Amino acid sequence: MSMLCTNAQENTGNLVLRYDSPAEHFEEALVIGNGTMGATVYGGTRIEKISLNDITLWTGEPDKEVTTPGAYKALPEIRALLEKEDYRNAEKANRKIQGHFSQTYQPLGQLTIEYGDNRSKDISDYSRRLDISRAVATTQYKNRDGIHTSEYFASAPDSVIIIRLTEPVNGIKATLRFTSQLPYSASATGNEITAEGHAAYHSYPSYYKGVPANEKHLYDPERGIRFRTIIKAVAAKGDGEVKSYPSGEVQIDGCREVTVIVANVTSFNGFDKNPATEGRDYRKLVKKRMERAARKTYEELLHTHIYDYQRFFGRVSLDLGRTADSIASLPTDRQLRLYTEQNQRNPELEALYFQYGRYLLISCSRTEGVPANLQGLWNERITPPWSCNYTSNINLEENYWAAETANLSEMHRPLLGFISNLSKTGAVTAREYYGTDKGWCLGHNTDIWAMTCPVGLRTGDTSWASWNMGGAWVSTHIWEHYLFTRDLGFLKQNYPLLRGAAEFCMNWLIEKDGQFITSPGTSPENKYIAPDGFIGATSYGNTSDLAMTRECLLNAREAARTLATDKDFIRNIDRTLARMLPYRIGKKGNLQEWYHDWDDQDPQHRHQSHLFGLYPGHHISTYATPDLARACARTLEIKGDKTTGWSTGWRVNLYARLKDSKNAYHIYRKLLNYISPDNYKGKDARRGGGTYPNLLDAHSPFQIDGNFGGCAGVIEMLMQSDTNSITLLPALPDEWAEGKVSGICARGGFTVSMTWKDKAVKSLTVTSRQGGTTTLHFNGKRKTVRLKKNQTVNVM
The missing domain is CATH 2.70.98.50 (putative glycoside hydrolase family protein from bacillus halodurans)
Known part of the structure; x- marks a missing residue:
């Protein structure tokens, strides 16, 4: 490292x-x-x-037995049913490709x-x-x-x-x-x-x-x-x-x-x-x-x-401004409640919530190969909600969105080591459940034993149990870690894991009308309404599948290029990307979630997996794909702002990537919505998604991912980066018109400290860890800086 x-x-x-x-x-x-x-x-x-x-x-023991041997043999039946548009029976058949639950x-x-x-x-x-x-x-x-x-x-x-x-x-x-x-x-x-x-x-x-x-x-x-x-x-x-x-x-x-x-x-x-x-x-x-x-x-x-x-x-x-003494002197739970009920201005509470996310990550993610779970580290129940496991269709990954940007890269290591474990069990799952001997994959849940099979025991609702894109998603953390650290030794060691995830994705694709799609597939935990009124999840060519596949392939290709290896693999990725079903914009101006332009059963559904390419992915943006970015914004508009804690944390980041400072801040305030303890029975109880009195995330019940998503979202409002550039204050809300931050990290191995006033950068310092070049975008200007290893420059 x-x-x-x-x-x-x-x-x-x-x-x-x-x-x-x-x-x-x-x-x-x-x-x-x-x-x-x-x-x-x-x-x-x-x-x-x-x-x-x-x-x-x-609980449990090593995951060495296949619960449903030969489950992949059901694939031709499911695909044939989908080809005939028989979604009702495809949904039933899809349960045949399910294994055991996590521990x-x-x-x-x-x-x-x-x-x-x-x-x-x-x-x-x-x-x-x-x-x-x-x-x-x-x-x-x-x-x-x-x-x-x-x-x-x-x-x-x-x-x-x-x-x-x-x-x-x-x-x-x-x-x-x-x-x-x-x-x-x-x-x-x-x-x-x-x-x-x-x-x-x-x-x-x-x-x-x-x-x-x-x-x-x-x-x-x-x-x-x-x-x-x-x-x-x-x-x-x-x-x-x-x-x-x-x-x-x-x-x-x-x-x-x-x-x-x-x-x-x-x-x-x-x-x-x-x-x-x-x-x-x-x-x-x-x-x-x-x-x-x-x-x-x-x-x-x-x-x-x-x-x-x-x-x-x-x-x-981080300094976002001072809170009035009459408010700042109050206990934290009362501040949170007044912040929610009276819409009080409290920048110190907003900054505290950000730093609390960093505190939690340091406190719960320092064990090699054992990442922070659904509740981080803190669980009092012997049968906790959702087994307090690792849910890989968002929650596991969201736990680590702030690891690099918030300057806690060491705390990323437990997840990065865990990916190696997943690749071993995931190769068995790819073979036994999906009929491919190339690469590895991960289903909806995993646990300390790195189980990877689709869950459900043939009875699980396919909207969550039958998803298989976890490997594509979690493997993106390998490339992200490299972009922030520029650690070639790490990339060389972990490249086979990233390649394996990409190989599964390419082998899982099928051709329909000359384009590559997935079949069967689901959009995590969401459901469509078919023309005949059937409400289901199993379908083909879902946008979230293809978005995660694209990001995984793009990462694997760039990793291979960086290491100057696998030319044939790179060419295969290029051919695959060129033939994948493109994004499409639906009749409501939204980014289409399903292969057909169908309505969701719940238009305000908490998941927004088909927006993956915008965040945490990087292949949709306001500057490179403006039409798709506008469709993402329309999708969020339709979904509204009432959702669960972790989903709210995700939406902060999505709005920040859209450069929508007003909505990014509005949703951040929603994340700090005061929620009563689960067992509190008073007449003034407040339920829903937000934040508990101790500042832990309310899904509800408690899930820690919202804390980490919100922490990451603050930095996305203050700074965004890619392999070649750093943009400062891209989604700065009016409420934070003056402030300062030091020590946040950008892709390319850079550390940034700055002050701003009237929403303009007033001082800026950049440090390079490994040496390199980046273009800074701030105050309507751009400036390219070239730094040596460990060099610091005062840009202004």
Whole structure:
């Protein structure tokens, strides 16, 4: 991997989430993470709940069996039915090409700290905070004995979660317990709790009706991923007492300061290794981690954590203007609510949301080959929504849209490594489900085992279960990473993966009326209305299939040219692109989604997959394909602005690419629409897509992709780039007429810092990582700059 963008500057603005009461619901609690371990902190005063996660704790085992052998044999039947325009029966037949569901991401457990005194009656001056500039959460309040403070952080260098409790007057009286929804046992010795358990060796999603609810998870002590958790309470010598009980609890009595260390390791040892028989020595590893951390003081652990975290977070600063003091002084949830209900101006909240996306990515994406999942890292449910898996028809990829532009390229690595795993299982899927021995593909879902087959168990709705373009989509991240880093070694190593995805796409195409199309195909989760009134998903020549295929082929071709290899492959791509069915504009002026100009069952559907070529793709643009860009704009106009969280994040980026600053900002505000916690039952409950009180994305329920999509969208409004140029302030809204940003990254290996006023750039600095040339577009002018490696130039 190459050197990455570095332009650390002091961050400006408010970088603290603040609340004046404990969290009652998950969507109010504060999340911390070190990329592998995560915690959700509620900030209770009588009982403190801290939910724990490990990103490698999943149900299942390596995905080595084909659920539906020879499924590809159904293809001629499906294609024949489609050729006869028999969509009803084609829909039924398409279910024959479905395999098993993904496995499920699991919660590790919960640490509770129960205080022994009757403090809840004497609480005042309560404060709960998350400082994302330091990645430290704090709970503080006064009680009858003085000030109680709890500090929490998740250290990546030491691979532990740290909690420091302080009550300087009379000391702390509390009991520590660990519980888990998984099969486990816990014991305590001295000042330490040790818990051990295991996940199910197989699970089914909550929405699958083929098994009873009590059989969704299948357990066997000899199978599945194991875990061991150690929780140690360390007090200063002579400062009170810490002791254990046979019940598996640890009690703190009279200590004025206690450091609680939490370590966990699972037996997961790779996507193709049996975690029970080929797993890591998790017991030895967790013991080693605990011993190493326990030798350090709290101050040493904190310093190491902050230094490590700020190496990444401090690279980018953003100032969109000042918020009125009367608003900025309010708790974050109240600011969010007023922002929604009274349409208040709050540029500091808007900038905080952007930086919070960067905080979340650093916190949940640092484990090699295990990317951020549907909820990033933080899940409390044993049967979570959509298995908390990787949904590859948008959500997995959206998690990483800001990785390069927001100067967090290292956090892209877990996904990039995961693609290599997908290519291996995906080659089997290409052969067994789609009848091609060239390349690899990926269906609607995947999991830690890199499953790639189309899901559904022959009962799934084809609108989502029968999609197969995940490999084409996710592989574009390889080329994107290269464009930002110019790391030829990385490109050479990963080029076979990109080529394999392109080979599948070309082999999957069929000819109809002299043009290449896909058949069968779907447009993710959307449905059409056929002339006879039939509502279906299975069809042919869908725009989203062809858009993702085009982008994949264009990327693979450019990669081959860059590496000066595979001339025959390049020629094959050129011939294929020339014969692919072109984009078409529908009767409403929209970009046509289906082969026939049919209406959608839901005109405001959350998915806009057929706009892929505009964003995150690059082959539709306002300057190169203005007619298609206008059709994309019309499509978005028809869809409106009421949708889910992740979809709203996507639309911010689409409008930004259209240079539509007014709508880009309007949709960004929609993304920050205040949503009540899911289980909140009050009369003033607000439902829908937007943002929860703790700033996590509301699909709803919680999905983290909207946070990352919104983060990426801010940069798309401020800067856009391609292989040869950088455009500054392409979709800057009037509300951000003055501001400054530093450290954002552009394609070509450039880092940009600038200030602007009255919507015009006033100062501009560009740094080149590898050396190169780019043309800058700003203030109605263009200027070409040529830089050497690591050279910085003040353009103005």
